[in-house]
Each structure stands twice: as structure tokens, then as C-alpha cells.
Amino acid sequence: MNAHLQQLLNYTRREFFQRAGMGVGGAALTTLLANDLQAALPTAANPMAARKSHFAPKAKNVIFLHMVGAPSHLDLYDAKPKLQELDGELVPDKLWEGLRLAFIREQPKLMGSPFAFRQQGEAGLPISELMPHLGSVSDELCMIHSLKTDHFNHAPAQLFFQTGFSRFGRPSLGSWVNYGLGSENSNLPGFVVLITGNVAGAGNSLWGSGFLPSIYQGVEFRSSGDPVLFLSNPKGMTGEDRRRIIDSVNHLNQVQLADVGDPEIATRINQYEMAYRMQSAVPELMDISNEPKHIHEQYGTQPGKASFANNCLLARRLVERGVRFVQLFDQGWDHHGSIVKSLKNKCRQVDQPIAALISDLRQRGLLDDTLVVWGAEFGRTPMVQGDRKAPGRDHHKDAYTVWMAGGGVKRGFAYGKTDDIGFNVAENPMHVNDFHATLLHLLGMDHERLTFKFQGLDMRVTGVAGNVVPDIIA
Amino acid sequence: MINRSRTNTPLQALTLLNDPAYVEIGVGLAKRLATRGLNSEMTDRERIAYAFRLCVAREAKPVEIDHLTRVFEQELKYFQDHPQAAQKLIAADDRPEGVGASRMAAWLYVANILLNLDETITKG
Numbered sequence: 001m002n003a004h005l006q007q008l009l010n011y012t013r014r015e016f017f018q019r020a021g022m023g024v025g026g027a028a029l030t031t032l033l034a035n036d037l038q039a040a041l042p043t044a045a046n047p048m049a050a051r052k053s054h055f056a057p058k059a060k061n062v063i064f065l066h067m068v069g070a071p072s073h074l075d076l077y078d079a080k081p082k083l084q085e086l087d088g089e090l091v092p093d094k095l096w097e098g099l100r101l102a103f104i105r106e107q108p109k110l111m112g113s114p115f116a117f118r119q120q121g122e123a124g125l126p127i128s129e130l131m132p133h134l135g136s137v138s139d140e141l142c143m144i145h146s147l148k149t150d151h152f153n154h155a156p157a158q159l160f161f162q163t164g165f166s167r168f169g170r171p172s173l174g175s176w177v178n179y180g181l182g183s184e185n186s187n188l189p190g191f192v193v194l195i196t197g198n199v200a201g202a203g204n205s206l207w208g209s210g211f212l213p214s215i216y217q218g219v220e221f222r223s224s225g226d227p228v229l230f231l232s233n234p235k236g237m238t239g240e241d242r243r244r245i246i247d248s249v250n251h252l253n254q255v256q257l258a259d260v261g262d263p264e265i266a267t268r269i270n271q272y273e274m275a276y277r278m279q280s281a282v283p284e285l286m287d288i289s290n291e292p293k294h295i296h297e298q299y300g301t302q303p304g305k306a307s308f309a310n311n312c313l314l315a316r317r318l319v320e321r322g323v324r325f326v327q328l329f330d331q332g333w334d335h336h337g338s339i340v341k342s343l344k345n346k347c348r349q350v351d352q353p354i355a356a357l358i359s360d361l362r363q364r365g366l367l368d369d370t371l372v373v374w375g376a377e378f379g380r381t382p383m384v385q386g387d388r389k390a391p392g393r394d395h396h397k398d399a400y401t402v403w404m405a406g407g408g409v410k411r412g413f414a415y416g417k418t419d420d421i422g423f424n425v426a427e428n429p430m431h432v433n434d435f436h437a438t439l440l441h442l443l444g445m446d447h448e449r450l451t452f453k454f455q456g457l458d459m460r461v462t463g464v465a466g467n468v469v470p471d472i473i474a
Numbered sequence: 475m476i477n478r479s480r481t482n483t484p485l486q487a488l489t490l491l492n493d494p495a496y497v498e499i500g501v502g503l504a505k506r507l508a509t510r511g512l513n514s515e516m517t518d519r520e521r522i523a524y525a526f527r528l529c530v531a532r533e534a535k536p537v538e539i540d541h542l543t544r545v546f547e548q549e550l551k552y553f554q555d556h557p558q559a560a561q562k563l564i565a566a567d568d569r570p571e572g573v574g575a576s577r578m579a580a581w582l583y584v585a586n587i588l589l590n591l592d593e594t595i596t597k598g
Binding site: 011018187190214215217219220228230231232234235236237238244245246248249251252253256264265267268271272274275278279410423 | 481482483484486487488491492493494497518520534536537538541542559562564570583586587590591592593595596
């Protein structure tokens, strides 16, 4: 874009703000006015204020567990006796012809799961022996065996799964949800991210706000050491000192906002207020040492130690305090080789805490309001990758399993089916766009009405696609 | 067109407010302001105008200078009445010759405010 055009665009924007004539606070609102959430517009004074959804919600909060790298659905949830039978045989020619995989290049052999499946609970959902604790709460789960995605490389697939778009620049689910619903807790961010292991390949765009105002972006808490750095005031500075300094900073920023009308300044003012409130709210939130012994035993948590278990317990504490969207990322599920050993290890880290989270939420009466989602960017191939002595599985986009629990989904329910070897969806396919539409629906939002005007379009998380899947809703 | 993702989070605010590195930068700026034209006729209001320009790279508007001058005078009075509070805030090493802890503390206030302005961060 040439400089002159840029200048014109800027002029138009400023002029727009001036004419909006709603004073200082109105400036930030103007970008939000374009949306069609008529019942509940975010306001500039408090863009995070709790708002009404389009219709009565089933769930108020979301805890989204993303297993980064993509675990094998065929070894955890999607039991395939036929695949077992065909173990060691070449993948059928008709499937192999024209097939593109991320890594496998030679026509590969099929691999049955080396793990046994068990049916626990009344519904008898088969769950791998690697997840015995999860099996014990399987009656709470709504398994979706027929998810399909468009991408088989990690970063684009992660972006697609979290933002509905495979490239950078789109708001994440948590941002959309906070934009639509606001937050129930003014002392904590409405969208908190907790990570174990390295950050996923797609980076912090997975919790970015894209074109939405940046007030809606996820806030990452550190998993080891202090969860949030620099909460303490400098030596000798009192809380009142800090309050007065922030008052002055915000006053001068208001002067600037009135002059140039950049909504990002309104966001900054709100973020300084949030920072001040977090100084007292976060230490209380993150101190899990006060939790009773039985809770620590249930989750397998150790105060002060970075772990997925600690993050699960924190997720419960966050939703308990009204945080709208809690996103956990756990890295290390990309098992191209040595799947037997690696998957066992990973499951040992997450199985008990996830089951504990579900039971704990249920016991506290929070599970009805909280949608727990377990998923990944894609699944893994029924075909073996690499050495048969230390076999692995490649990336697979055409069919995989995710599950939900609580928040208005059916309990002890399985939706969709894959074919005999778990390669393609055989019944009730659910595309990632449908999954997003359904998730928003559970929160009381219509994915076609949750829009934001950007580049002349009414942008949605589902693009121009997506259908709610009513069959999984209780 | 994809815009670069913007950092505008409470975590950034906490870093700019409390990270020891930024606190040191604040003390450094406070020293520079406290000693500027120390034995001249220069007024504190003029020092504030100078400080504003250092941080934001433009002349301050009168309302901005008025506000910061008021903050400075208020805090100076407070720290003169409560010298112990000033001594807690400003280590002995950080009190330049001819400048007391109270004046340094008041300048630290101003420095801290200026270094956290949206315009300082974005130069926008």
C-alpha cells in the first residue's frame, strides 16, 4: 500500500472517530459497533463486562485441553478390532493411491493398537488401558469419533483448530468467546492460558485476538516459578503509590485517546487497571498449597512444581472464580516413532489429573456450567511410520477423536464412526467448523451472528461454513 | 493483509511497572531530571517538559504538563512530610549530590508515569 493511500485511510478512520462524537470512552466502542450482537454490545468503559448470549446457554465457561502434537485416537479412544486383524498388511491400494501424508512416502503397513481397550461405567465407552482414570469417569464423556480437519501439518492445523483459519491473524476461540460474553470476574483476565512443555508450533497466535480488540487476547500464566512475573511493587513503593501512578498514567492516556481515538489506548487503560487488580488476585489464585490433601491426591498435584496436573487444578480454580475460557496446552504428543513408550509416558502425565478435574467439577456442581474439551490439531494414521521395532504413526487429518464433558453435552455418548481401520469417517462426519459452531452454540451463541466487521466482511470463527451438531447436545 | 499481533496485556503493564530493569530505568531518568540544571534558574515545570519530550519525542501539551507538575508537587510535599517513605523508595546510592531522597522520590513518580504512557511504549 502506498503512503498516500495509507494516509487517506488513517484520515478516514480519525474522522470517523471524531464524528462518532461519543467522547473519550466512545472511541474504542466504534470498532465494536460494527458487530451484530444487538442484545449485548461490549462497551468501551468495560469491554469485559459480562453480557447476555444470543439464547440461553448450556455452558458458561470452557476448559479446553489441547494435546499439542496430536495423540493417536486409535490407541486411546477409537477401538478397531479389524485394524488389529490386518496388522502388518499393506494399506489397501485404493486408500494409498493419490494419498499425501506428512512424512510417510512408501506404501505403508497397517498397525493395530498395541494397547487393550476397557469398557468401564454404564455406557461402556471403550477407552485405552493407558487412560484408566479417564475410563473411570467415561460416563461423563461425549466422544466425537468423526472429527475432520483440513490440514496435516502441526502449525496450520493448530491454528485451524483454535482459530478456524489455517493462517495467522484470526481471533482464537477464547477471544471470540470473551468478545461475545465478557467475563464474570473483573480481577482476572477472561481468557487464561496455561502451558506445559514448549509452546506449540503456531505460537501465541493460538490465543491471540487477531482483528478483535486486543483486550480479548489470552493471557499466559507461567507454569513454573511465579505464574505472573512482576506482581510485586518495587521496594519501598506502597499500594497507594502504585494506585496513584496508574491513575496518572491512565489520565494521560485518556487525554491521548481523546486526541487520536486509537482503540488500543482504551485497551491499554483497561489492561493497567487489570494489572493493578491482578496484583492482589493472582497470588491468591495461584497458591494451591491451601487445597486439602485429598484434592492433591486426587489430581496428583505438588505445589510449586510445574506440571499438567497443577494446571488442571488451576483450571478448576479459574472457572470457580468466573474466568470464562481456560486453555491448557500440553506438549509432547507427536509420536512418529516409539509410540508404545512415548504414549504411555504422556498418558501417565495427563490421565489422573484430567479425570480428577472432571470429578472435582462434578462434585462442586461446576460441571453443568463448564464445558471441558479434550482435543488436538489432528489424529494419527492407522498405518505405521518407521521401524517396526519402535513404530510410530504419521499425522492424519481425515478422521480423529475429540471429546467433551459437562456444559450441556450428552453423557456417556459416542458420536460418529470411522471405517474398520479408522482411516475415514463412516458415519456422521463433523468438520472442525461444525465443532466450533457447536461449541459456540453450547455457550448460547449463534456462530452466524457472532461477527466482527473486518476488511469489509462480517468475519466469523466459522468463515462461511459450520453447522451445529444437535445430536451431541443433551 | 495481516497485522502484526499487538502486545497489549496486563502482563506487559506489570513488566513495565515492576520489572527491576524498568524500575532501574525509572531511577535513572529520575536522576537525570533531578540534576538537570541543578544550579540554574530552571524550574521543575521546565524539567517536566524536558522529561516528556525525552520519553515521547514531542512537545507536551499544556494539560499534560499541568497534570505532571501537579503530581510532582503533590508527591514532593508528601515525601518532604514523610522522609522515611522517600528513604525506603530511594536507596542511598541513588541520591545524587545536592538532591535529597524526597526530591528523587517525587521524580521517580514522574519517571514511572512517563515510562508507562501508551505513547512512550508505541511512539505512536
